[in-house]
C-alpha cells in the first residue's frame with residue numbers, strides 16, 4: 001500500500017507497543033519514519049523489526065535538548081515533516097494522599113510539556129501541509145482512581161488539539177487526538193494488577209469485551225495521519241472498544 005508514499009513521519013516513543021505498531025503501519029504504507037526513545041537496545045530492535053525506511057534516534061521526549069537533536073536529524077536527512085505522532089508515555093499510579101511533586105512533574109514533563117515542544121520544533125518543517133496526531137487515552141474523560149497526573153496530562157492533549165486546530169487554520173496542518181482504550185502493550189506491566197487480572201477485568205468493562213491490539217490503534221493513527229481524514233481536525237478519535245462511551 002502507498003497511502004503515505006513519500007511522506008516523512010516523526011513518532012516519539014516508537015520502540016515498543018502502540019508507537020512501534022504505528023511506525024510499522026506507516027512504513028508499510030510508504031512513509032519514512034523517524035522514531036525515538038530512551039533505550040538503545042529497544043531502539044535497535046525496533047529499527048531491525050521495521051527493516052527499511054527508518055531512522056532511529058536515542059532521545060528523551062521530555063528533554064528539550066534531545067528534541068532539538070531529533071529535529072536537527074530530520075532537517076538534515078529529509079528537511080520536511082508531514083506527520084508528527086506524539087506518543088511517548090508511561091503510567092505510574094499514585095493516590096492523591098501520597099502523590100509526590102516528583103511523580104507529578106515527571107508525568108507532566110513527558111506527556112503534557114513534551115508534546116508542545118516536539119510540535120514546536122518540527123513545525124518549521126511542516127510547510128503548508130501535514131497532520132499531527134496526539135496519542136492520549138480514553139482515561140482523559142474517565143475517572144479512574146490513582147491516575148490524577150496521568151489522566152490530566154492526557155486531558156491537556158484534548159485542549160492542544162482544539163487550540164492548534166484553530167491556530168494552524170491558514171497553514172494546512174490538521175491536528176487530532178487519538179484516544180486508545182486498554183491496549184495489550186508492555187505499558188500494562190506497570191499496572192498494579194497482573195496481566196491476567198487486567199484481562200479479566202477489562203473483559204467485563206469494555207463493550208467489545210477485550211483489550212485492543214496495538215495494530216488496531218495503528219489503523220486509527222493511519223486514518224488521522226493520511227488524507228483519508230482530510231476534513232478532520234481538532235477531533236478526538238476514541239479507539240477504545242467503547243469503554244469511554246458507556
Ligand SMILES: NC(=O)c1ccc[n+]([C@@H]2O[C@H](COP(=O)([O-])OP(=O)(O)OC[C@H]3O[C@@H](n4cnc5c(N)ncnc54)[C@H](OP(=O)(O)O)[C@@H]3O)[C@@H](O)[C@H]2O)c1
Nearest residue numbers: 013015017018037038039060061088089137182183185187
Ligand atoms: N497500552 C494502553 O493500554 C494505552 C491506553 C491508552 C493510551 N496509551 C498511550 O499510548 C502511548 C504508548 O503506550 P504503549 O501502551 O505503547 O506503551 P509502551 O509499549 O510502554 O511504549 C511506550 C513508549 O514510549 C517510550 N517512552 C517512554 N518514556 C519516554 C521518554 N521519556 N522519552 C522518549 N520515549 C519514551 C518508550 O521507550 P523508552 O522507554 O525506551 O524511552 C516506548 O517506546 C502512551 O502515551 C500511553 O499513555 C496506552
